[in-house]
Amino acid sequence: MNATDREYAQELDRNDPLAHYKSQFVVSDPDMCYLDGNSLGRLPKATITAINEFMTREWGPEVVTGWGHWVDEAQPTGDLLAAAALGAGPGQTLVCDTTSVNFYQLCLAAIHARPGRKTIITDAANFPTDRYILEGIAKQFKLNLLIINNEDSAIATHERITPEVLAPYLNDDVALVTLEVIQYRSGARSDMKAITDQVRAIGGLVVWDASHAVGAINLNLDANGVDLCVGCTYKYGNSGPGSPAWLYVSTRIQQELQVPIQGWFAQGAQFEMGPVFEKADGIRGFQIASPSLMGIRCVQTAFSMIKEAGIDLVEVKAGLGTQMMIELYDAWLKPLGVELNTSRNPKERGGHISLVHPDASQICVALRQIANVIPDYRTPNSIRLAISPLATSYVEVWDGFARMRDLIESGAYKTVKEGGSRVT
Template structure:
């Protein structure tokens, strides 16, 4: 980057001053500077909201403490679908009756992928890319062994991500389901969900999107894109806290033809009937299994309402500005020292984190954590800079990337 280009680029202070979402940062709990100076890992675990600090004790004292078991009849039986509908409305582009909350991401993936395979008799192939997140790949390996299915692996370039053309030669009359991440966990590449879904449907297969790295940071239109199935976590950009429950989206057009494999009392047609045999509930409730984690759902509700107050388009606009700024800083401060920027420069092809590679980044990350600068590391040598639009400032990005440069120089 030339001196003239550096001069033309706004400073972090100017960017923060012009940021229409700057005041939203005050909604988040932030530890003192002695514990944290730059948090660049919101794509792994979002910061808690101050509202949650007040709402959780209130839930304990009132909904739980005062109503006790009556809470199930009064509100909690419908909490998985009520919260699901709100997530769908605010972040997924999903009409009511298609989203439920509960279980972990891994369990949700298992239920929906297994249901998709079983719903396509005569089709015994599952397609996934080799660089997808381990849990997605491991779940599919287990299902393939269970059902005698074959896995067809996409060998996409990890830096450029999975494109529709990568499915050429793999999709066919034996394809049951395709499973891809909307935003790649390593590079931050943003896939063209609409086009890929249409291509999968042309082959007669079902499409499942893993939304863990896109929900809450990238606008989604699952209904418009005619997506069949989707799963996402709630502890990243939905700030539900460590281990907060995942959600499952099942398109209404697919709900009656799919039979999820883990039958439990809460997903039965008559949960309190204590019937001798299982009969699935109607609609999205049939994808619930056991007693839902009602307490664990409460924090994410606070974040969904914060997102609703500003709108996903504003969130996306801030995300693009943050990642643009991070890339420009990386080009200026890191690339001259042997760092490679893995994430696409085109904002239309990236989510809300960027990844930079260097052989020393495992050691760099460990030292940064000791100094209160928190990115994260993904082997073999990727350092991820996660930028949560509503809680991250431009000054924080500058401080963090400058610290990465400084520690890298110490090790060279």
């Protein structure tokens, strides 16, 4: 059957072992095609219950005594997230703070673990917060920040950093390489193991940002020999706007590393309130401060669903869903002048694809305002479209693409003006 036949998507839904999960999320408008789960995931119904129960059964009645059992929740929640989505054993992951803070912490810890080395490397297509934080670190510690120009298609295809792209920049002055597992704009996915091994061979460390990968693919952090990784929980993790992020530090290097913000939660004998900082053993030595309990409960419900569903099945659905998008793109959108900026190889992408058009911004506004399809726009000319494996059906994706084809073909998108929001 051809992908352009709606029955094709219906058949995929009928055979989808994860199909029943969509009804476990709040879908208030069944006509809406929500293709932006790579930016903010839908709300799991279980989260509403969990937060309500936390307030009525714990915070309300227990007040401060609750801290007795809340105090260490960042660790078991990290273990849950690691088992559900990271392919990582216990004692290496914390759910805490924001991706930006965790990124800063682990990058500086890595740099300081390689004294004398003065070079740090990232790529031009990396997410802005990572680039800005590195710029600040380089300035403060007088380091040389090398930025690979992977937005130039002569240097990289679809912004994808491969060992071949990285090789010319590596030498024994490099302390840190930091990359996204999946590029936020193009959706390109790097080979974590090959790059981690390559950088280890020259004595450097890699900090991976897995924000666009976690909950869409199996990261296999332990098997891939990853040392350091961070990510968020609000995209495919479905844990809510501003939900706490996570950090992963392999047991191999926990002893060796010291994060710059020495908060009291990392203090070995925390409640002795002693005069001098002495780092706790294990992953708690990387925690700054009080856990955000309500955020953590949101992470627990959402990642329990991913654990139950199985991350390998999640990855298969991301691959099939993006494959269907690419087939629909070939049939409907390519003839209309739209370009594909994502690999056709499912091993080189995750749950989203990127389409390029000179009027991408206006098309995205029109999709929301006219067609009840939610994509997002990324400057300068990209439309990002995702399948969030637990919360999106194949038919929802198919309908979204059909509506987009109609909007572009008819030129109806040209009637809309600005989106009216600072957020795209």
